[in-house]
Amino acid sequence: SNSPYQSTLATDMASNLHFLIIPLMCPGHLIPMVDMAKLIAQQSVTVTIVITPRNAQRYGSVLDRAIASGLPIRILKLRFPASESGLPEECESVDDLPSFNLSKNFFDASAKLQQPLEEVFGELKPKPSCIISDKHLAWTAEVARKYQIPWVIFDGMSCFTQLSTHNLCVSKIHEKVAELEPFILPGLPDSIVMTKSQLPGLFNPGNSAKAKEMKSVREHIRAAELGAYGTVINSFEELEKRYIDEYKKLKQGRVWSIGPFSQSNKNDLDKAQRGSKSSINEHDCMKWLDSQHPGSVIYVCLGSLTRLTPPQFIELALGLEESGFPFILVVKGGSRAEGIEKWMAEDGFEERVKGRGVLVRGWAPQVLILSHRAVGAFLTHCGWNSTIEGFCAGVPMITWPQFADQFFNERVAVEVVGTGVAVGAQTVMHLGEEDSAGIQVKREDVCKVAKIIMDEGREGEERRQKAKYFREMAGKAIEEGGSSQLNLKLFIEDIMLHTNKGMAG
Numbered sequence: 001s002n003s004p005y006q007s008t009l010a011t012d013m014a015s016n017l018h019f020l021i022i023p024l025m026c027p028g029h030l031i032p033m034v035d036m037a038k039l040i041a042q043q044s045v046t047v048t049i050v051i052t053p054r055n056a057q058r059y060g061s062v063l064d065r066a067i068a069s070g071l072p073i074r075i076l077k078l079r080f081p082a083s084e085s086g087l088p089e090e091c092e093s094v095d096d097l098p099s100f101n102l103s104k105n106f107f108d109a110s111a112k113l114q115q116p117l118e119e120v121f122g123e124l125k126p127k128p129s130c131i132i133s134d135k136h137l138a139w140t141a142e143v144a145r146k147y148q149i150p151w152v153i154f155d156g157m158s159c160f161t162q163l164s165t166h167n168l169c170v171s172k173i174h175e176k177v178a179e180l181e182p183f184i185l186p187g188l189p190d191s192i193v194m195t196k197s198q199l200p201g202l203f204n205p206g207n208s209a210k211a212k213e214m215k216s217v218r219e220h221i222r223a224a225e226l227g228a229y230g231t232v233i234n235s236f237e238e239l240e241k242r243y244i245d246e247y248k249k250l251k252q253g254r255v256w257s258i259g260p261f262s263q264s265n266k267n268d269l270d271k272a273q274r275g276s277k278s279s280i281n282e283h284d285c286m287k288w289l290d291s292q293h294p295g296s297v298i299y300v301c302l303g304s305l306t307r308l309t310p311p312q313f314i315e316l317a318l319g320l321e322e323s324g325f326p327f328i329l330v331v332k333g334g335s336r337a338e339g340i341e342k343w344m345a346e347d348g349f350e351e352r353v354k355g356r357g358v359l360v361r362g363w364a365p366q367v368l369i370l371s372h373r374a375v376g377a378f379l380t381h382c383g384w385n386s387t388i389e390g391f392c393a394g395v396p397m398i399t400w401p402q403f404a405d406q407f408f409n410e411r412v413a414v415e416v417v418g419t420g421v422a423v424g425a426q427t428v429m430h431l432g433e434e435d436s437a438g439i440q441v442k443r444e445d446v447c448k449v450a451k452i453i454m455d456e457g458r459e460g461e462e463r464r465q466k467a468k469y470f471r472e473m474a475g476k477a478i479e480e481g482g483s484s485q486l487n488l489k490l491f492i493e494d495i496m497l498h499t500n501k502g503m504a505g
Ligand code: UDP
Pocket: 027, 028, 029, 031, 274, 275, 301, 302, 303, 304, 305, 306, 330, 362, 363, 364, 365, 366, 367, 382, 383, 384, 385, 386, 387, 389
């Protein structure tokens, strides 16, 4: 394949390139973009990542280690205008929001980063060759246009989601069906059934005034997105090749799947500190996992943003208890923490499951936990990062989608890949309507699906074998000669050609 001569040449040329990465300040977006910065810098491309002061602290140890190892990564700190935008002073990340009713304020604050960024843009040397930014920051398209460089988007979602979103926008089939009427997602390589009530906010915004406020934000983002030069995707060909191919056809080939990004974290320290300092002592947690049988523990985490209502949390907790399996349960209460803690204190849940159940209040070192051989299943809300981290870990998944693209990702895990079993959630949680939504998933459902996923019979074994196969594929994808590493090189080459053409013309 590649002769050493060719790759040296490529490295020389790559070192003239400079990619400017602008993430949305939200864990599910920042975490993969920090990983992506490392992967790109490993190809000798200089990378500057835009970040705000508190996020620089939060993600700093991981970035500092990457820089200390010699990777050409730079950090551009911009102050986040929280208070000017009606947000609490220290709120710089979507998971810091006291309520998601402030989502629009958060997007407004993010847009105010444009001017300070443009003020320092001229000082970035060499001149950035492209911007890779979160599509939710539609203003970054204007910056790219102003400086005449390609605007490449990353939104942290799968090609299954990209393709489904595109097909729904074109067919508008969701406008012709009732809320709970099953329909086949149009134009996909597989026959996948969903209902309107499971679709992301763009198609299914909810009824509250706040939800309507977000509608215009989403439509604005969608319109801007269509003008992007290309898209990078945190996925890999062995996982969803037919979806990647279809989406590429739609986008003149400028779709590069270069994941799974989480695989870029090679040592335990990077895994443990990914996304935040963890709320438990990692060593104790690992020691407890060491004491459990291989494949026996269910790891339960619903991402960085979901805050279950106390009644729904109770069902989850009691279902896990009833199932009899050892578990790690990550609790993110936010404004609902008080209600959850009150129940736990009165009910004695924590005391009863002592030794068999570990509670993590706050941030869990997810990738580190998932990599432990004692973990036998992952109960996930199907954020795309968590879903793909589950594939990388090679564990079957219990799927419990909550909002955004999560029902799409459930279909990927359950139907396309076949390592997931759905707990049975039926509708997305709409912004500001969580408390009135009642209980979606009952303790019996949790207990039943836990038994299915841990089943030692033929079906369970098949799922475990499949999960192991995808773990192996995920491991190879970003290594030398892997599909994603090749795609990353093609992406860099594309930007290089574009840059040279621009200089000639
Ligand atoms: N995560 C973590 N510990 C937690 C919660 C989340 O490490 O306690 C990480 C998780 O590994 C993933 C990201 O945060 O990389 C969450 O992204 P995802 O797309 O799964 O869901 P979101 O939080 O955006 O809903």
